[in-house]
Amino acid sequence: MSERDWIHRYIRPLVRAEGADDLRDDVAELSTFSSTIATMDTLVEGQHFLSSDPLNTVGQKLVRVNVSDIHAKGAVPKEALLSIAWPKGRGEAEFADLMAGIAIDLREFGIDLIGGDTVSTDGPLVLTLSLTGQCLGDGPVRRAAQAPDGASLWLSGPIGGGAIGLRAAIEGGLESDLQRYRCPPTTKVMHAQAVAEAGLAAIDVSDGLLLDALSLAEINGRGVHINLERVWLYRATSDLPLIMEQATGGDDYQILMIAKDGVKIDPEAFLQIGHIKSKPGLTLSFHDEPIPLPHKLGFEHQA
Amino acid sequence: MSERDWIHRYIRPLVRAEGADDLRDDVAELSTFSSTIATMDTLVEGQHFLSSDPLNTVGQKLVRVNVSDIHAKGAVPKEALLSIAWPKGRGEAEFADLMAGIAIDLREFGIDLIGGDTVSTDGPLVLTLSLTGQCLGDGPVRRAAQAPDGASLWLSGPIGGGAIGLRAAIEGGLESDLQRYRCPPTTKVMHAQAVAEAGLAAIDVSDGLLLDALSLAEINGRGVHINLERVWLYRATSDLPLIMEQATGGDDYQILMIAKDGVKIDPEAFLQIGHIKSKPGLTLSFHDEPIPLPHKLGFEHQA
Numbered sequence: 001m002s003e004r005d006w007i008h009r010y011i012r013p014l015v016r017a018e019g020a021d022d023l024r025d026d027v028a029e030l031s032t033f034s035s036t037i038a039t040m041d042t043l044v045e046g047q048h049f050l051s052s053d054p055l056n057t058v059g060q061k062l063v064r065v066n067v068s069d070i071h072a073k074g075a076v077p078k079e080a081l082l083s084i085a086w087p088k089g090r091g092e093a094e095f096a097d098l099m100a101g102i103a104i105d106l107r108e109f110g111i112d113l114i115g116g117d118t119v120s121t122d123g124p125l126v127l128t129l130s131l132t133g134q135c136l137g138d139g140p141v142r143r144a145a146q147a148p149d150g151a152s153l154w155l156s157g158p159i160g161g162g163a164i165g166l167r168a169a170i171e172g173g174l175e176s177d178l179q180r181y182r183c184p185p186t187t188k189v190m191h192a193q194a195v196a197e198a199g200l201a202a203i204d205v206s207d208g209l210l211l212d213a214l215s216l217a218e219i220n221g222r223g224v225h226i227n228l229e230r231v232w233l234y235r236a237t238s239d240l241p242l243i244m245e246q247a248t249g250g251d252d253y254q255i256l257m258i259a260k261d262g263v264k265i266d267p268e269a270f271l272q273i274g275h276i277k278s279k280p281g282l283t284l285s286f287h288d289e290p291i292p293l294p295h296k297l298g299f300e301h302q303a
Numbered sequence: 304m305s306e307r308d309w310i311h312r313y314i315r316p317l318v319r320a321e322g323a324d325d326l327r328d329d330v331a332e333l334s335t336f337s338s339t340i341a342t343m344d345t346l347v348e349g350q351h352f353l354s355s356d357p358l359n360t361v362g363q364k365l366v367r368v369n370v371s372d373i374h375a376k377g378a379v380p381k382e383a384l385l386s387i388a389w390p391k392g393r394g395e396a397e398f399a400d401l402m403a404g405i406a407i408d409l410r411e412f413g414i415d416l417i418g419g420d421t422v423s424t425d426g427p428l429v430l431t432l433s434l435t436g437q438c439l440g441d442g443p444v445r446r447a448a449q450a451p452d453g454a455s456l457w458l459s460g461p462i463g464g465g466a467i468g469l470r471a472a473i474e475g476g477l478e479s480d481l482q483r484y485r486c487p488p489t490t491k492v493m494h495a496q497a498v499a500e501a502g503l504a505a506i507d508v509s510d511g512l513l514l515d516a517l518s519l520a521e522i523n524g525r526g527v528h529i530n531l532e533r534v535w536l537y538r539a540t541s542d543l544p545l546i547m548e549q550a551t552g553g554d555d556y557q558i559l560m561i562a563k564d565g566v567k568i569d570p571e572a573f574l575q576i577g578h579i580k581s582k583p584g585l586t587l588s589f590h591d592e593p594i595p596l597p598h599k600l601g602f603e604h605q606a
Contacts, residue, residue, distance in 0.1 A: 126388045
């Protein structure tokens with residue numbers, strides 16, 4: 001790997017922001033707004049994607065996991081710093097493929113790449129993206145906001161595609177499911193706008209809907225009820241085990257929002273799926289029937 | 304590895320900035336200034352540090368490589384995002400040790416940790432730090448500035464300790480040399496202040512003094528002459544091979560600056576070691592005797 005050549009060939013063409021000074025420097029000048037936020041996510045080969053995954057979709061996933069974090073706070077993404085720890089055995093064509101995927105999504109989401117670091121490793125591919133965002137409201141919509149009893153709970157899009165797609169990638173399955181796992185659809189500016197206008201508290205769904213809903217409720221000192229028949233599923237079904245698989249799978253990159261009282265919410269952007277309650281814990285129902293909790297609520301970060 | 308426990312135990316206590324919202328969220332709110340810059344550096348086990356290096360000094364090195372990038376632009380570091388890809392075989396005591404080293408240097412340099420990501424890996428330890436900085440002048444002092452013929456070239460501190468220290472770490476040697484490699488002394492606020500006041504163009508020395516000086520000259524469309532007897536060496540010597548080892552070794556984290564004409568420079572902060580010339584290329588002298596260039600000018604990024 002010749003770091004300088006590859007940076008020149010694949011990374012520099014993506015860099016257009018004035019603050020990046022054509023990548024001739026170690027630092028970039030950030031655009032500053034009244035309220036700027038930042039996030040960072042890391043993807044590791046063998047942990048967050050499979051060694052057999054095409055690298056262009058891995059590049060897109062890297063951008064999308066960060067974009068959903070920014071959208072979930074009622075903000076739009078602006079500038080990115082990219083770190084690549086590149087395995088010595090992988091060749092230039094694969095590097096080009098990775099950067100092509102990243103390029104597509106930088107353009108898709110209007111993000112300026114402004115800098116980063118590219119190094120070699122004897123281990124698996126490790127990718128880190130740090131992303132800044134400009135808040136559409138006065139500041140980021142936080143997870144913790146002392147949400148009141150009865151506040152409504154909203155979901156931005158279908159969940160469960162991550163789990164079903166991963167199963168297809170490992171066991172074989174529909175090409176459309178596989179594609180859903182490799183390059184997850186994510187939220188759009190209209191979702192960020194709705195969060196900025198109506199969100200009291202919000203979180204991106206990444207560890208499973210049930211687990212993330214409980215986390216969101218707990219951090220607000222509350223409990224939460226979900227009406228399962230209202231949840232937008234990747235694979236529409238009334239089969240409870242298949243509903244549970246989708247409601248507890250990870251990697252969905254949608255937004256879960258507790259809404260302010262009395263604010264109209266764009267029905268294109270969000271769907272009401274439950275409400276906040278004063279009693280701690282998570283409860284579920286399906287067409288008014290109480291449903292017991294599954295053994296696992298989502299993906300716990302254990303290794 | 305239990306990501307949530309470890310974050311709670313070792314990372315969260317370091318987080319004090321209001322914008323970090325106690326790490327309860329995926330994003331942090333950045334402090335914004337008239338001119339904010341950002342940088343990102345990655346350290347990989349086996350590439351940038353040895354598997355046998357104590358992790359507290361690896362943590363300090365991670366902070367310092369980023370701090371020197373910020374200081375070199377005439378700015379002071381402000382906020383950090385930290386990504387840790389943690390090898391599954393390493394235990395909690397080592398994680399605590401890494402974070403202890405990071406904590407010492409965050410305090411030393413007045414940096415607020417505001418967020419990041421902690422994940423598992425089957426490979427070597429990979430650490431990425433992204434750092435923002437506040438410019439002390441109107442904006443960052445860039446590498447490229449069309450420096451005029453005859454402009455003076457300045458160095459912020461001793462170089463060569465990285466190379467001699469690495470040799471001590473691999474072959475055995477003085478404990479002080481070993482410590483220099485593990486936890487390199489870096490620049491201070493007075494250096495950033497001097498760059499902001501007097502710097503026309505500046506770069507941090509990380510790939511070897513001679514190579515970095517040539518890069519700095521080339522990006523300004525110029526050549527450069529260095530008076531080797533004026534260069535501040537980690538190991539003071541008049542032995543040319545030992546001078547060359549130090550002037551071409553990497554990992555020094557000092558600043559090389561081309562000064563504006565007629566601006567007084569703090570003699571505590573910088574030492575003049577040469578000048579910019581119109582003819583391209585690097586020339587060397589030692590007490591007015593021309594010295595041929597060594598075969599290698601520094602560490603080229605090849606793997």
